[in-house]
Amino acid sequence: MKVPIEVVAIDCLMVRLFEVIDQANMPWMLAAVARLREHFASTLIDLVPSYTTLMVHYDLTQLNPNQARELIHAALTDLAPDPHANGTHHVLPVWYDPSVGPELSLLAKRSGLSVREVIACHSQREYQVFALGFAPGFAFMGLVEEIIAAPRLNTPRKRVAAGSVGIAERQTAAYPVVSPGGWNLIGRTPSLLFDRQREGYSLMQPGDSVSFASIDHAEFIRLGGDDTPLTGQA
Structure with missing residues (x-):
């Protein structure tokens, strides 16, 4: 090759x-x-x-x-994929709600879908982890359905809460730690994505696959989620 x-x-x-x-x-x-x-x-x-x-x-x-x-x-030379080399599959629970996903309603309006349909579109697809970057444990995943793809915000937020799930173009990701960010936020996961006590630190690695599972607020709290609202460009 x-x-x-x-x-x-x-x-x-x-x-x-x-x-x-x-x-x-x-x-x-x-x-x-x-x-x-x-x-x-x-x-x-x-x-x-x-x-x-x-x-x-x-x-x-x-x-x-x-x-x-x-x-x-x-x-x-003579490179070929290993048919037995499969990454880990992760299921990330997500509370999809405008209070923690301010762009959820905007994506619905842009796509012509209902909020429920946007959630279904995002959560009923399996994503590939392509790369880690931007922040420790930040996994770039794709590809989302074109109908819910959206460009990054013109003005990035100064603070995005850990666990925030977002979309940028046809990529999706979950913020592992509090950081600035310009992705369209649609929900939040209670999963611990970056842990210094974990081997490799990051929950996800390139080659892994990820599914998002929609959960309600009560389950989100039960799993240790932080429901502090995030709105606008704060």
Whole structure:
């Protein structure tokens, strides 16, 4: 598999595996991750997969850039997905409500659907975790139905509550920690998405799949959810 390799930093190379975002990419991405870990062994510092690219951070004291490129090409030769390599499936309970999802009604209006139909559209689909980034444990997932896709807010919020579930374009995600954010918020999950006591810290990893399960307010509170309202651009 001959792929373009771009320089990111003196000790980082970006492998461009694909040109377009597609759920079918992930088995190939996971196979590439496994092969690169095997070939780089102790010289590897980190691998960061994304929708179409894979960043390789290597130890410059053990490899020079040309050697790193050679290892990448060797690792990707005759690459094929492993049919037995399946990620973990997660079910995240979500309380869909305008008090914690201020854009829920807006998405309904934009799409021509009822609020109930927007919730069903979002929760009745299985999503692929493509990448982690932006904040610790923040999993970029896709792809949502086009009818409920929406651009990011023109003005990001200064504070988004942990657990907030949102949509940006055809991506969906749940904020693992309190942070700024510009996604369209439609609900909140009580699930602990980032935990320093957990191996790997993040609940979800690239290659995992996720389903959202609609729950009522009582169940949300029973599961430890914080129902403090979030409105407007606060």
